[in-house]
Amino acid sequence: MNLLRTSILCLGMTCMSAAAGPEDAAASASAPTAPGGGQAVVVYFSCTGTTQALAERIAAATGATTWRIEPTEPYTAADLDYEVANSRANREQQDPASRPAITGNCPAIAASSIIFLGYPIWWGEAPRVISTFLAQHNLAGKTIVPFCTSGSSPLGASDTHLHPLAPRAIWKPGKRFSGRESDRALRQWLDSLRLAPVPKR
Ligand SMILES: Cc1cc2nc3c(=O)[nH]c(=O)nc-3n(C[C@H](O)[C@H](O)[C@H](O)COP(=O)(O)O)c2cc1C
Secondary structure (H helix, E strand, O other): OOHHHHHHHHHHHHHHOOOOOHHHHHHHOOOOOOOOOOOEEEEEOOOOOHHHHHHHHHHHHHOOEEEEOOEOOOOOOOOOOOOOOOOHHHHHHOOOOOOOOEOOOOOOOOOOOEEEEEEEOEOOEOOHHHHHHHHOOOOOOOEEEEEEEOOOOOOOOOOHHHHHHOOOOEEOOOEEEOOOOOHHHHHHHHHHOOOOOOOOO
């Protein structure tokens, strides 16, 4: 079954439950994936859980697997304090060449043709660990769908600024979420992507 059909099926099942919300969708992410699962993967970075919850909803809706980007040196609360000029996160964001080490490579990339790439907005941009991920994977010919969460900032150019790090990928326009979107809104976004059917393995 291709990704598109899986998407429609899973979202249809989600919509059958009037009470279904983000928590329900996240819970179903642990259910066995539909046939074809694994040919799309949701790669994400999340420090406080907002992007993670969205990533799990996207995975549940599409049958994709998930892979969390883990910094080799985890971020502490102090690291994330954007009110401290010299905090780790602030220093990294001020340096476009910063590439914080991440743990391992995503094993699902090779078999996946569609990669949802999720991140929180940090000072209007993707955290630099996203740059690390892009730089250390071969993404040529793969479709990348960026999505992000933020307190209030828009997507801005946070997606297009990533393109040079995977220049041979097929980049879809990014999308910013608050994390409080309905399943219907999520489905509309997925449908709007018009993702090409994923061939059977
Ligand atoms: C270092 C840092 C910088 C941030 N910069 C912004 C920003 O520029 N605009 C914004 O709306 N939110 C900003 N935020 C808030 C996060 O984007 C927001 O809380 C996001 O949903 C967190 O995702 P997570 O829970 O997956 O880590 C920032 C947070 C941190 C830690």
